[in-house]
Amino acid sequence: MNVLFLCQRFPYPPDRGDRIRSFHTLRQLVKRHRVTVGCVTSEDTSDEHRSVMTQMVDELHVGELTRARWMRVMSSVARGRSATEAAFMSPQLQRTLDGKLAGGEFDAAFVFCSSMWPYVAKHSSNLKVLVDLVDIDSQKWFDLGRQTRGPKSLIYKLEARRTRSLEIEITRQAPVIVVSRREANILADFAPAASCHVISNGVDLDYFHSSQPVPSKAPPRCVFVGVQNYEPNVDGIEWFCQEIWPAVKVQVPDAELDIVGKSPAPRVMALASQAGVNVTGSVPDVRPYVENASVVIAPLRVARGIQNKVLEAMSMSRAVVSSMQALDGLDIADPPAEGVTTPSEWTKAVVTLMRDPEQRKPLEERGRQFVTDYFRWDTNVRKIEELLVS
Numbered sequence: 001m002n003v004l005f006l007c008q009r010f011p012y013p014p015d016r017g018d019r020i021r022s023f024h025t026l027r028q029l030v031k032r033h034r035v036t037v038g039c040v041t042s043e044d045t046s047d048e049h050r051s052v053m054t055q056m057v058d059e060l061h062v063g064e065l066t067r068a069r070w071m072r073v074m075s076s077v078a079r080g081r082s083a084t085e086a087a088f089m090s091p092q093l094q095r096t097l098d099g100k101l102a103g104g105e106f107d108a109a110f111v112f113c114s115s116m117w118p119y120v121a122k123h124s125s126n127l128k129v130l131v132d133l134v135d136i137d138s139q140k141w142f143d144l145g146r147q148t149r150g151p152k153s154l155i156y157k158l159e160a161r162r163t164r165s166l167e168i169e170i171t172r173q174a175p176v177i178v179v180s181r182r183e184a185n186i187l188a189d190f191a192p193a194a195s196c197h198v199i200s201n202g203v204d205l206d207y208f209h210s211s212q213p214v215p216s217k218a219p220p221r222c223v224f225v226g227v228q229n230y231e232p233n234v235d236g237i238e239w240f241c242q243e244i245w246p247a248v249k250v251q252v253p254d255a256e257l258d259i260v261g262k263s264p265a266p267r268v269m270a271l272a273s274q275a276g277v278n279v280t281g282s283v284p285d286v287r288p289y290v291e292n293a294s295v296v297i298a299p300l301r302v303a304r305g306i307q308n309k310v311l312e313a314m315s316m317s318r319a320v321v322s323s324m325q326a327l328d329g330l331d332i333a334d335p336p337a338e339g340v341t342t343p344s345e346w347t348k349a350v351v352t353l354m355r356d357p358e359q360r361k362p363l364e365e366r367g368r369q370f371v372t373d374y375f376r377w378d379t380n381v382r383k384i385e386e387l388l389v390s
Helices: 017-029 047-056 069-078 083-087 091-102 114-119 121-126 137-147 150-171 181-190 231-243 245-251 266-273 287-291 308-315 324-330 343-355 357-374 377-389
Strands: 002-007 034-041 059-064 108-112 128-134 176-178 196-198 221-225 256-260 277-281 295-298 320-323 338-340
Touching: 002 017, 002 091, 002 114, 017 034, 017 108, 017 128, 017 308, 017 377, 034 091, 047 059, 059 091, 069 083, 083 114, 083 150, 091 114, 091 121, 108 114, 108 377, 114 121, 114 128, 114 150, 128 150, 128 181, 128 377, 137 150, 137 231, 150 181, 176 181, 181 196, 181 324, 221 231, 221 287, 221 308, 231 245, 231 266, 231 343, 245 343, 256 266, 266 277, 295 308, 295 343, 308 320, 308 324, 308 357, 320 324, 320 343, 324 338, 338 343, 343 357
Parallel strands: 002 034, 002 108, 034 059, 108 128, 128 176, 176 196, 221 256, 221 295, 256 277, 295 320, 320 338
Antiparallel strands: none
């Protein structure tokens, strides 16, 4: 089958949430189908990364996002549309795909994220289209609007309403996928007639694997992994450092906190001034940091879908302390992690697990088994493939 695969970022390397899901979906689909990838990027893409993709797929078309896209964003908002759909629009890529779609080159299109829907919207009546919404983006904007104050809150709430209209438009024209039952329930509230399928994420179980115990002689460490200019990550780790970390340091004076991930925002960089806090920036491999951690934290106050950082830590047999919001997408009543809410619960859980290997052990063992049982890419992508060919 000839498949058009659309995604909102260059899908390699799989170093952030959306790239992880899109790359592993793509890697499975190319085993059995001819796949043409259309994607956009605002970053410099190395020759090495492009070479990986050109060897993997049949055709690769990359739309470069220039500063002109912000004019398109303003125009879209002025016309009552969302900023999201304009922010990822490349006229060059649209022209290329229009020609191919009009020529009937594809049997089906897989659209990763609502932001890429405009590329196929006018062709959807003549083409089988499957849209992976992943999360309900509009709910993320609503959550951010409630979390913030002032003009920024108003902007987030406006984008929430506009993105919700886009999501409704998509569900009227194509079946959709979401990553968890929680997201499906939100969608059902405002688009009850949607043809919606729940297909979870996966984990590269061989890559995210550790046979090493937590180092016993090193200082106890907390680790937070993520793209550090993504607002939910910035908000979460800033809150943790202000509300939790000082209390942890009182009880565990030699404790260290590693904030690991590329593009740290100024608010994240400022956290390095606190005792025991290390901001690494981009690293070639996050696994050594996770492997050296007594506790992996996910202090997100705004979280949609499934947090790959949580699954990857579990896969490496490390104890996780997480906000309830970051665990909701796992669709399980008793996840193998410490789910906490209040500052006192956070402090107690982190300190206890830092100090006591025997308290960590059940979480480490259950976490690895849980991921192995339910979060395999080959199994989950096969479900996507079945929807495409049905």
